[in-house]
Amino acid sequence: MDSNKYPPSFQMISADFFLQYDNNFSLEVSFSLPLSGVTAIFGASASGKTSLLRCLAGLIDKKAKGELTVGDQCWQNSKKKIFLPTHKRPLAYVFQEPSLFDHLNVKENLEYALKRQRLSPITKEKLSFESITDFFDLKTILKRSTFALSGGEKQRVAIARAILSAPRLLLMDEPLSSLDEEKKQEILPYLEKLQQLFQIPIFYVCHNKEEITKLANTLLVLKQGKIIYSGVFSPSFLNF
């Protein structure tokens, strides 16, 4: 609906999903938004925010019916029986709880992504191990085991790892919700700077208005599995 507001040269992400769960909940969304900046997916709990994010990632095991086009790539088209598996989609996903590989230390966790880094319009220097560990201030904890990290440090490593894989789309599922207020304030600045430096489009699931106001420039509001607003961010839309 608001897609006309953006210049035509913009890359778009278009999605159209229908997903029926057993418990009478269904997700029925259709949107077309610019593939840039931070898009906040906002809504009460059980409004389908995480389900939508998992649909974008291809992580729904009961495959959602529908279509998904990201930029010039078709990721899913149920009518044409196209479904790009998750590992072939150039995306990265930051989960709600920091999901580091516990059998690897911090450095090895980052290298796991580095080894599988995808082609990207972002310059190689920006996405080098050096610059990412520098940006996220991880240099001093590289040799630590994941068990020796605080919650905030873990999530910082998880976000750094996601960036290192050079995604064209970064999906974040309430990355700060498992942290206390102090740790949140420790990570928020990184997220703000992240956008300016790397310009990776981010879809950011969140129900914290302060976070959204700080980060988002596009908003998608969900209510009971349906979109009730999608378009340019404005704080007034957070009061649904």
Add this chain to the structure above:
Amino acid sequence: MMTTILSPEDWQAIGATLKLSLVTTFFLLLIGIALAWWLSQTRSRLKIFVEAFVALPLILPPTVLGFYLLLAMGPQGPIGKITNALGFSSLAFTFEGLVLASMCYSLPFVVRPLQNAFESIGIRPLEVAATLGAGPWDRFFSLILPMIKQGILTASILGFAHTIGEFGVVLMVGGNIPGVTRVLSIHLYDQVEALEYSKAHWLAGIMIIFSFLILLLLHMINNSHSKNSKKIPSKPYGL
């Protein structure tokens, strides 16, 4: 000292036992990893039937298992027909046949710990790896195998130790051929039959000590693992 206490036949039996256990464990690991992985992932209705079937040797008298395997390996049995068609003689009373029988016998001891290990990984690490661009085979070798190292070790030790201790299946399928299928437990039985009690004492004693050491090793591994995964290491910098 040991050479005078243990006769050449004793050593032969020990050799046959170790060889059988090693070969059996090796092949069981290959099959067990595939089977346990399938069991940990599948939502098929067949799963519970396969699980029950795999667990059968736990409660079945080994002689029952041995009896059917012997029939299957015979000229009229399904395995016998296959080996015949391939130009081999029957597997009954051969080392290869004994390996096959031991694999059936020790299967649950290898599959169970592996399945537990696979299931304890959970879905999340695999999802993370997929979103970082790792395909299914990549995930298996870069993530799953390293994460179940512990389970593989436990499965190997249990499979190995359990094969060493088998008796009924060997008696039915392997016969009692010196140096080939006469394993330690059968050899011990022979000594007792011949009323050679002092020899039997030595063999039985060796088995007890060996079994105890194996279990000790197993508990040591499990202990050190649970310490590593729950507590913060004493040297948090990993230096």
